[in-house]
Amino acid sequence: MDMELAQQQLQTQTFSAWLQRRRLIDWVTLLVIAGGAFYALNTFGAFMDVYEKAILMAAVPVISFLAWSWPGLRNLLAVSTLSSLAAIGLYHGDLARAEQAFFLKFALSSQTAIGWMCFLFLMSTVAFWVGLAARSAFAEKTGSVLTWCAVAMGLTGMLVRWYESYLIGTDVGHIPVSNLYEVFVLFSLITALLYLHYERRYATRRLGAFILPVIAAAVGFLMWYALSRDAQEIQPLIPALQSYWMKIHVPANFIGYGSFALSAMVGVAWLVGDGGMLKGRLPEQDVLEDLMYKAIAIGFAFFTIATILGALWAAEAWGTYWQWDPKETWALIVWLNYAAWLHMRLTKGLRGAILAWWAVVGLVVVTFAFLGVNMFLSGLHSYGSL
Amino acid sequence: MNSIPKKPSANFGRSVYELLISMRFAISLLTVLAIASIIGTVLKQNEPYNAYLNQFGQFWFPLFEAVGLYSVYHAGWFLLILTFLVISTSMCILRQGPQMLREMRAFREHAKEASLGQFAHRASYDTTLAPQVLGARIGDWLTREGYAFKTNVREGDNGGLLIAAKRGSGNRLGYILTHCAIVTICVGGLLDGDMPLKLQMMLGDTRAASRDLAFNDIPAQARMGADHWSYRGNVFLPEGKRSDIATLNVGDGILLQELPFDIMLKKFNVDFYSTGMPKRFASDIVIIDKASGQQFEHTIDVNKPVSYKGVTLYQASFDDGGSILQLKAHSLSPGSTDILDIKGQVGDAVKLKQKDTPLTLELTNLRPINVENLGEEKTTTSQEKMLQHLGNAARKTDKDLHNVGPSFSFKLRDAAGQAREFNNYMLPVVQEGRGFFMTGMRESQAEAFRYLRIPADEDGKLDTWFTLRALLTDKSRHAEIARRFTAKAMHGDAISETMRSKLSSTAERTMDLYGSGGYGALDKFIRDTVAEKEQPKAAEIFLKVLQGCTWEAWQLQREHSKLKPLDMTPARAVFIDDSLNTISDSFHYGAPVLIELAGFEEVKASVIQATRSPGKYIVFLGCALLIAGVFCMLYIHERRLFVLAKSDGKVLFAMATNRKTLDFESRFAQYREQLKQITVES
């Protein structure tokens, strides 16, 4: 077993032991995050309803916990927060400054930052492929660093976009998770973060070459969508979307989709390894299998939550928690598919090629639920049609 | 098998039971549900039956109807499968649950040495520590690691201590929670679904009524009392009106649902963003309790419903609630400038007294605001285009959105029942710097509207155009206009009388032709009478003459109205060109009248959905169980440790889980090492 993994495992599992392991930096992190939340509450509290305040408060322990358990994520949050604050400072509340201020024009305005994210993701894909082809640990390391940079730029872009939407008009402003363009950025970020998490957890960079292509594909779609449809323009929210539910329902869904995409690509790696190709250049088959299970488990848990949140939201917006709208129905099909996958693995003890293929097919089902429904079927969820 | 044959009925019961609790059966049910669900997403559900008839034809339509494809999720067989799923899962819980709870609690501290030897994950050590001492040390260690344990002192020849520890029993609880959740959610959903109503319609005397009936004509069989416990229907409420009736759609018909209170709509609010996108729909309502007469004022927004007496009211949609329209029907008969004033409400059908062709005017809609993109596409280089996508994400493309004012739509139905649909704008829309009244016509819903652009005159009115049209289509006036035209054209020239009369008769003939069929008629005449080579030249002359005559007609009309004559300007020349084009097109307008919207009083209506769904709370409870269950099942890892410390100094360690993962392997490796340390005396 790898050093890093072994070290983590050696830690005692109880809560008090976990708390004792916190260092100064952890408490500082908590203080900064809580301080930010209280500042937001103090300044903008008058514009928030009780649910939005609750979400803001709940975000403090959740983000702190994540930052505590993963130093890389903590650094990412610090970098993106600082660069978004810098962008906000440079804007002086005037959108036109995006064309005038040097740093806004070339780095920090939302579209430029997202442009950088796209570029860096494509570069990291290339680096991982070079690493795989040339057996170069250096190239793989480069890929990893580029992925971190891409995530930092993407996160900054999203935060700045959020701010820009309020500069257009206070009635237009909203969290950028409201249409297909925005959630595609979210999808890329979440999938990349999940990959980086497992990279650390299993101490292997060998999977980058398999996971990054999915992100590169999402980035390709994103660029096409922006260039051909002007999809990047911030649109105001239609009444049905003006709800605090959106803030939690959409991200939960994309943690699900991101994990499923990741598991499918691990499935591909497993199948490649099973065919005897790339011998010695892939993680062990049982590591891949374990990872595939873990990703599907996370995805399933979050997708369950997301679907339930969707039902609660529907109950409030449409007056019924379930009405067999195509999007809802396909979410159910995705959910049943992975429930069956978990049954087969956990209760029937199934392993191997069938599960790997199944995970790959799972991504096809997910893609249809995500994009196909918008393209081919009509319904209440047609907020992000193509 | 050697067992004594049982009675066949018992045997049958047994195999049904076996089937019901088998996971294979559950999976088959789920698969069928999944496939049916997919069909339901591909085929649009709950459309008007006519649409399906058109799509599938006479043969397949009734077949698909019988299978319930137009409303898959409400079909009897779909509900039946759901019911079986509930039964199967419940039985599965009943069978597995108690045993699991028992296992959760058990430490298995009586495990035999021999059975520990069977574990895949085990280790053994030698120690000099006495079992009691070792037991205490291990106890401390286990507590630190978060395990609960039980110690069993072994008597007998070899004596010793068995410590049985466990952690993460919640994993099994997860199984029970998840499966209870499935049952709970399905039960709640079935209660709220239309199964109860279906049963009522099958067994009772409830019957859906036709959608075409007026409310008052709907029979009692299609009316549900206020005590009906689960429904979802729409209340149509014009501003200022009150109602206590919701309509429920059932198959191709409707049911009326009485509410336990009245709702009165004070005002319906629609706000728009500057892009014309809707920003807010909200209804200011008053709820009037029928029993107590108490009144409550509320505002319902999308995403902000209101509940009263177990009924929740949602902002569903909106409509026109019978706006009052003041209309002017301009006759398009040749030579006529007749105007008929009409006052009607949206939703009304008005008989138009046309001489030869009786027509019915059906007022269908009023839209007070129309935001249109009037910008012209700018050409951009690809570099500019690229740069447009960087920077901030505010709208940068050249869209020029404007509110072009109110429009209204109506149908004109002839005696044979054929209807044409029209969509007219109230105010002139500015195009290329000139104002035009737009009137659109289409013959069927499938087509787009074809617009006639009538130029607005200098007062921003339709009048001048109508006058010109009347003069040009009235043969009796053409001689006079031609005379004036000739006089002007030859002004000051010494030209013979024959020449003069020739020009005059050409002018008259031009107007006659144009007035009978527009440019088309003129064109035909030129083709028929002029040599091919001369045709372009002739067309040019005819056009000049026509323009001149139109100008004279305009001045003539002003003279009659005692207005000063006008000077010719380029703008007026363009107006004449525009008018001539539109008069020519108006021969194909498809209606003998053109209806102008002169004024209106808007009355909005809100569609409010009234829902009573008692099953909702059961479903939400199920959802909570489901989340708890899934997390327990996936993120609580069950671990059992056994340490047997024998008095002869031998120590046996075994570890087990119900889910083998890599984490378990490394945890085992870690414990094996830690125990080794513990067993060493220090």
Ligand code: HEM
């Ligand atoms: C919609 C229906 C169902 C859903 C969504 C569902 C979901 C799940 C899930 C997610 C698991 C977790 C996998 C695990 O960790 O074991 C599970 C386990 C299991 N399910 Fe289901 N299930 C359903 C119906 C059924 C039915 C009808 C049966 C029995 C006939 C059944 C029997 C089991 C068993 C035996 C386990 C393993 C429990 C264990 O060993 O801990 N399930 N189920």
